[in-house]
Amino acid sequence: MGEIQRHVIFLLLLSVFSSPAMADDAAIMEKLAKSLFPAPTGWTGSNPCKWTGVSCDSSNRIISIGLSSKSLSGSLPSDLNQLKNLKSLSLQRNQLSGPLPSLSDLSNLQSVFLDNNNFSSVPSSFLSGLTSLQTFSISENPGLEPWTIPEGLADSSNLMEFLASRANIVGSIPDLFGKLTSLKSLKLSYNNLTGSLPLSLAGSSIQTIYLNNQQQGLSGRIDVLGSMTELMQVWLHVNKFSGPIPDLSKCTSLFDLQLRDNQLTGVVPSSLTTHPTLANISLGSNILQGPYPAFGRAKVDLGTENNWCNPVPGPCDSQITILLMVVADLGYPMTVAESWKGNDACKGWIFVSCEQGKFVTGLNFGNQNWTGQISPAIANLTSLKNLLLNDNNLTGTIPHSLTTLKDLQLLDVSNNNLSGKIPNFAPNVTVKSEGNPLMNGKASDVNLSGKNSVVVIAVAVVVAALLVGILLFFTYKCYKKKRTSNYGIVQIPNRKNRSKSHKNGKVKPHNEDEDKEEDVHVYSGGNVSISLEVLRQVTDNFSEEYVLGRGGFGVVYRGVLLDGTVVAVKRMESALVDSGLSEFQAEISVLSKVRHRHLVALTGFCMAGNERLLVYEYMPQGTLAQHLFHWSELGIPPLTWKQRVVIALDVARGVEYLHGLAQETFIHRDLKPSNVLLGDDMRAKVSDFGLVKNAEKGKHSMETRLAGTFGYLAPEYATTGKVSTKVDVYAFGVILMELITGSKSLDETRPEEQKHLVTWFRRLQKNEIMNLLDPTLHTDEEMFGSISKVSELARHCTAREPYQRPDMGHAVNVLAPLVDQWRPSHQYEDSFDVGDQMSLSRELERWQEEDSTITATSLRPSEFPDSISSRGLQ
Numbered sequence: 028m029g030e031i032q033r034h035v036i037f038l039l040l041l042s043v044f045s046s047p048a049m050a051d052d053a054a055i056m057e058k059l060a061k062s063l064f065p066a067p068t069g070w071t072g073s074n075p076c077k078w079t080g081v082s083c084d085s086s087n088r089i090i091s092i093g094l095s096s097k098s099l100s101g102s103l104p105s106d107l108n109q110l111k112n113l114k115s116l117s118l119q120r121n122q123l124s125g126p127l128p129s130l131s132d133l134s135n136l137q138s139v140f141l142d143n144n145n146f147s148s149v150p151s152s153f154l155s156g157l158t159s160l161q162t163f164s165i166s167e168n169p170g171l172e173p174w175t176i177p178e179g180l181a182d183s184s185n186l187m188e189f190l191a192s193r194a195n196i197v198g199s200i201p202d203l204f205g206k207l208t209s210l211k212s213l214k215l216s217y218n219n220l221t222g223s224l225p226l227s228l229a230g231s232s233i234q235t236i237y238l239n240n241q242q243q244g245l246s247g248r249i250d251v252l253g254s255m256t257e258l259m260q261v262w263l264h265v266n267k268f269s270g271p272i273p274d275l276s277k278c279t280s281l282f283d284l285q286l287r288d289n290q291l292t293g294v295v296p297s298s299l300t301t302h303p304t305l306a307n308i309s310l311g312s313n314i315l316q317g318p319y320p321a322f323g324r325a326k327v328d329l330g331t332e333n334n335w336c337n338p339v340p341g342p343c344d345s346q347i348t349i350l351l352m353v354v355a356d357l358g359y360p361m362t363v364a365e366s367w368k369g370n371d372a373c374k375g376w377i378f379v380s381c382e383q384g385k386f387v388t389g390l391n392f393g394n395q396n397w398t399g400q401i402s403p404a405i406a407n408l409t410s411l412k413n414l415l416l417n418d419n420n421l422t423g424t425i426p427h428s429l430t431t432l433k434d435l436q437l438l439d440v441s442n443n444n445l446s447g448k449i450p451n452f453a454p455n456v457t458v459k460s461e462g463n464p465l466m467n468g469k470a471s472d473v474n475l476s477g478k479n480s481v482v483v484i485a486v487a488v489v490v491a492a493l494l495v496g497i498l499l500f501f502t503y504k505c506y507k508k509k510r511t512s513n514y515g516i517v518q519i520p521n522r523k524n525r526s527k528s529h530k531n532g533k534v535k536p537h538n539e540d541e542d543k544e545e546d547v548h549v550y551s552g553g554n555v556s557i558s559l560e561v562l563r564q565v566t567d568n569f570s571e572e573y574v575l576g577r578g579g580f581g582v583v584y585r586g587v588l589l590d591g592t593v594v595a596v597k598r599m600e601s602a603l604v605d606s607g608l609s610e611f612q613a614e615i616s617v618l619s620k621v622r623h624r625h626l627v628a629l630t631g632f633c634m635a636g637n638e639r640l641l642v643y644e645y646m647p648q649g650t651l652a653q654h655l656f657h658w659s660e661l662g663i664p665p666l667t668w669k670q671r672v673v674i675a676l677d678v679a680r681g682v683e684y685l686h687g688l689a690q691e692t693f694i695h696r697d698l699k700p701s702n703v704l705l706g707d708d709m710r711a712k713v714s715d716f717g718l719v720k721n722a723e724k725g726k727h728s729m730e731t732r733l734a735g736t737f738g739y740l741a742p743e744y745a746t747t748g749k750v751s752t753k754v755d756v757y758a759f760g761v762i763l764m765e766l767i768t769g770s771k772s773l774d775e776t777r778p779e780e781q782k783h784l785v786t787w788f789r790r791l792q793k794n795e796i797m798n799l800l801d802p803t804l805h806t807d808e809e810m811f812g813s814i815s816k817v818s819e820l821a822r823h824c825t826a827r828e829p830y831q832r833p834d835m836g837h838a839v840n841v842l843a844p845l846v847d848q849w850r851p852s853h854q855y856e857d858s859f860d861v862g863d864q865m866s867l868s869r870e871l872e873r874w875q876e877e878d879s880t881i882t883a884t885s886l887r888p889s890e891f892p893d894s895i896s897s898r899g900l901q
Contacts, residue, residue: 155179223247760824
């Protein structure tokens with residue numbers, strides 16, 4: 028061997044043994060190269076420092092890897108964090124998959140781009156010890172297993188951007204972001220974050236914050252935004268934030284504010300409408316109140332679902348302005364925001380009573396568990412006689428201004444957390460203040476003096492004794508009779524009937540006597556309010572043996588009345604009592620106004636404590652979805668083509684009635700096979716009206732919260748939130764396609780090009796539809812002609828543009844001739860059938876005439892009619 032060769036080998040060996048870290052970097056890069064497919068262009072040779080997209084420092088240590096947008100697949104080696112000098116890792120916009128390696132303790136790492144890939148999981152030590160990190164992006168990795176933002180990120184004190192939208196992050200937003208003083212951009216949209224905005228964000232340097240479109244929704248108030256003075260862009264839309272919009276006047280650079288589709292209440296602050304830099308703002312689909320805001324030059328989306336006092340800019344009625352100031356000090360409670368509508372407080376406003384139809388004389392805010400303070404603005408309601416604020420959690424003092432109310436007769440502030448002295452009210456004012464331990468004076472202080480005091484007390488004692496006697500007498504009479512003789516009167520149960528111990532956090536055990544006290548009897552539109560006791564009786568105390576099905580709303584039970592009539596009882600899950608209240612009320616409201624032979628009838632309901640139940644007519648053959656998609660496992664025969672066309676016509680007639688034949692126009696918004704129920708005669712009725720919207724007169728479409736089921740959502744609704752009757756037409760077209768094919772609207776088990784039924788169906792030529800036909804259907808020439816007509820109707824109904832879709836009346840006209848020859852022998856009349864409701868009303872009377880020890884009917888589930896369960900009532 029020559030002298031030169033020996034010298035070269037010596038130098039090579041010396042370099043290897045003197046710099047093991049360099050060899051380690053090369054070995055890791057070799058692993059990375061082998062794990063990527065195809066091999067990155069320019070990654071050849073034994074020296075990775077010469078590979079395309081790879082940079083090294085003066086000691087040949089790897090400091091940068093750049094492989095963005097290379098159409099690479101494969102995974103990353105687990106020891107990638109051994110590249111100790113690595114400063115930049117750019118792997119975005121590829122198809123990389125598998126678990127992410129830990130990046131912990133890469134103290135030199137400054138930027139990481141992993142977005143737009145298909146990674147599957149994040150290690151627990153993923154981001155700890157990254158003391159130099161400035162930019163981190165992992166957005167658009169929807170296949171990640173649920174993970175939480177690691178607390179180790181707090182080590183990254185230099186972090187400026189954290190981008191993790193559509194990355195399947197769960198849990199709450201940690202406090203650490205408010206402590207990262209360099210952070211400018213925080214983007215966490217389209218995840219499953221819950222909880223509230225951390226108060227630690229106050230005073231942070233964040234300029235851009237995207238938290239929109241969380242699956243379950245972030246909640247709580249957004250007051251902290253007012254102290255984030257460097258904000259420029261705020262996206263909080265499609266969540267569950269509540270409370271008022273804060274004053275954002277200190278956010279002097281704010282130009283984009285997206286707050287739509289939340290539960291915000293109160294008046295839009297004037298500081299927002301006059302904000303000098305605000306250029307784009309959305310506030311639609313909240314529960315905002317007060318005057319219709321005017322924003323000047325800003326691009327504004329106010330939607331249609333707020334409760335402005337007037338439909339155009341301008342001041343509200345003076346009494347409404349005062350009332351909104353009053354509830355501002357109470358945080359604009361949700362119950363007030365949802366029910367105070369219009370520009371006249373004397374027209375059905377909850378908690379407000381008036382005289383002569385125009386003067387507010389009473390406010391009954393008692394027993395609501397509200398927080399806040401007593402507003403001095405109450406003194407501006409100069410006709411006020413009674414002010415009830417008892418049994419809340421109010422703090423502060425009683426405003427002295429209330430003593431100026433000349434007509435005031437009663438002030439009840441008992442059982443709160445008030446402090447200070449009771450102001451000096453006139454002698455004729457009764458003040459109840461017991462249960463305020465921090466307040467000066469006795470718990471039952473009344474501002475009376477001298478002889479007047481004695482006279483008033485004596486009269487009060489006599490009146491109280493008389494009232495107690497009368498109350499006991501009528502209680503005894505009602506107990507003996509136990510029947511509903513006042514169906515024409517609507518009585519509202521006390522939603523906040525709780526003891527002080529309950530308010531302090533102790534939950535009272537269930538007491539059936541309390542259920543009896545909340546028994547409400549209403550006969551309005553055929554709907555009866557039924558006591559919880561009765562519903563426990565007819566379902567054998569909600570026995571598992573009586574369960575028909577379970578769904579997002581809760582559990583559906585079969586119930587049997589004493590005369591053997593079977594009903595379906597839908598019981599809301601306790602966790603949904605607050606969030607699902609609007610759907611519960613919507614069902615009652617809509618089905619009290621509409622009656623049609625192809626709409627499932629609501630025969631009763633119950634609101635007792637935390638219980639919310641709906642009682643429907645029983646549909647023994649279950650749902651259309653069961654007969655289309657699950658007939659084999661249920662052991663029932665598949666639907667014939669004749670049955671399918673009859674069902675389609677029934678649904679079309681029911682929806683046609685909602686759209687144009689009822690007293691008002693209703694949009695169902697959740698039309699699908701599981702919401703189509705079948706009777707023993709296989710005739711169909713549309714059910715589940717919790718998402719129904721009442722269309723405004725003169726408006727072809729309106730914006731609203733996105734709701735419904737993917738696969739049945741019309742394109743314009745899914746992308747813009749604009750809803751019209753044509754969204755139901757689209758969903759009906761999808762159902763027609765399912766009736767023809769026997770396939771679901773969305774099916775992940777099908778090949779990619781066939782997953783979405785509408786796209787697949789519309790892509791085929793008319794003469795190719797037979798290739799999609801449900802294999803259980805055996806066609807002949809007559810049936811083929813019928814299928815072709817229904818297929819053409821389905822195509823028209825699912826047209827991309829709403830104006831290209833027909834009305835439901837057209838669908839009825841197309842389908843009706845197809846079923847004439849198959850008309851069942853039993854002819855239905857269009858007249859409204861109230862027999863079931865009257866039967867239930869009489870049944871309730873029979874329940875109440877029985878002794879209080881009455882037991883549930885002995886009819887057991889095994890004795891029910893031979894039918895499949897009505898799981899569609901979910």
